[in-house]
Amino acid sequence: MRWGLTAGGRATFVPADLADLGELDRLTETVGEIGILVNNAGFYPMVPTVAVTPDEFQRIYDVNLRSAYFLTASIAPRMAAAGGGAIVNTSSIGARIGMPVAAAYSGTKAALESMTRSWSVEFGSAGVRVNAVCAGMIRTDKLLEIVPEEQMQFLGAQAPLGRYGTSEDIAEVVLFLASPRSSFVTGAVIVADGGVSVP
Numbered sequence: 481m482r483w484g485l486t487a488g489g490r491a492t493f494v495p496a497d498l499a500d501l502g503e504l505d506r507l508t509e510t511v512g513e514i515g516i517l518v519n520n521a522g523f524y525p526m527v528p529t530v531a532v533t534p535d536e537f538q539r540i541y542d543v544n545l546r547s548a549y550f551l552t553a554s555i556a557p558r559m560a561a562a563g564g565g566a567i568v569n570t571s572s573i574g575a576r577i578g579m580p581v582a583a584a585y586s587g588t589k590a591a592l593e594s595m596t597r598s599w600s601v602e603f604g605s606a607g608v609r610v611n612a613v614c615a616g617m618i619r620t621d622k623l624l625e626i627v628p629e630e631q632m633q634f635l636g637a638q639a640p641l642g643r644y645g646t647s648e649d650i651a652e653v654v655l656f657l658a659s660p661r662s663s664f665v666t667g668a669v670i671v672a673d674g675g676v677s678v679p
Contacts, residue, residue: 498547499523499539508554513562516658517555519548519592520570526581526626537584544588549595552610556603564607566658569596570650571614571669576677589614593669600667609666611657616673618645640675 496507498521523543525536532540548569559565571593573579574586592612599610617623617635624632636644653672656662671677 498551499542501546501550504547504550504554508551513558514555515559515562515565517551517559517565517567518570518654518658519551519567521547522570522572524582524585524626526585528581529583532584540584541588544585545591545595548592552595552599556599556608556610559608560603560606565609566662567599567603567608567610568654568657569593569610569612570654571596571612573614573616573671573673573677575614576671596669597667604666609657609662611662611665611667612669613650613653613657614669614671614673614677615650616645616671616676618647618650620647636674638676639673640678643674645672645674 494507494510496503498504498507521543523540525532525540552567556565556567559567569592572586572589574582575589575593579586593614596610596612599608603610616639617627617632619632627635632644636642650672653670657665657668657670
């Protein structure tokens with residue numbers, strides 16, 4: 481099998497609301513057996529703590545954390561039964577540094593990193609590797625709805641590498657963690673943030 485962002489392949493898109501446990505069940509039944517799971521769903525309203533409503537708080541946790549937990553709970557045993565697999569969780573520098581308008585979001589990412597370590601121990605003997613990528617500021621259409629391009633350019637320039645990240649930057653790390661090239665790596669969190677979280 482060829483590995484790489486340009487290796488080609490085919491994909492089937494299955495829409496699902498990951499905040500809904502019924503939808504999660506439908507999704508896992510639809511996809512059947514898989515060898516790679518990437519928990520990448522995210523909901524991140526960047527607002528002060530006092531502005532987060534109880535319903536919004538619940539959705540942040542349902543999308544960012546509960547979905548990863550129950551997708552892993554459903555799929556990891558199937559991977560184990562098939563002889564192994566790879567799970568990659570998407571964390572954020574919010575788990576590493578203080579962000580004044582992202583307390584709830586950051587909490588989910590810190591918890592996801594902790595679960596990554598626990599799952600690596602729980603499923604490792606069955607050949608299932610569990611790792612995470614801790615992403616920095618990544619230029620996406622969704623982020624641009626919150627952070628203006630000019631501000632992204634400014635913040636990116638403050639990073640040791642002097643720029644913000646791209647989706648491809650993170651995809652390459654995910655690809656490495658999902659591929660046989662990282663066959664001896666589990667329980668790791670690879671930080672890909674241009675150096676922003678370096679003390």
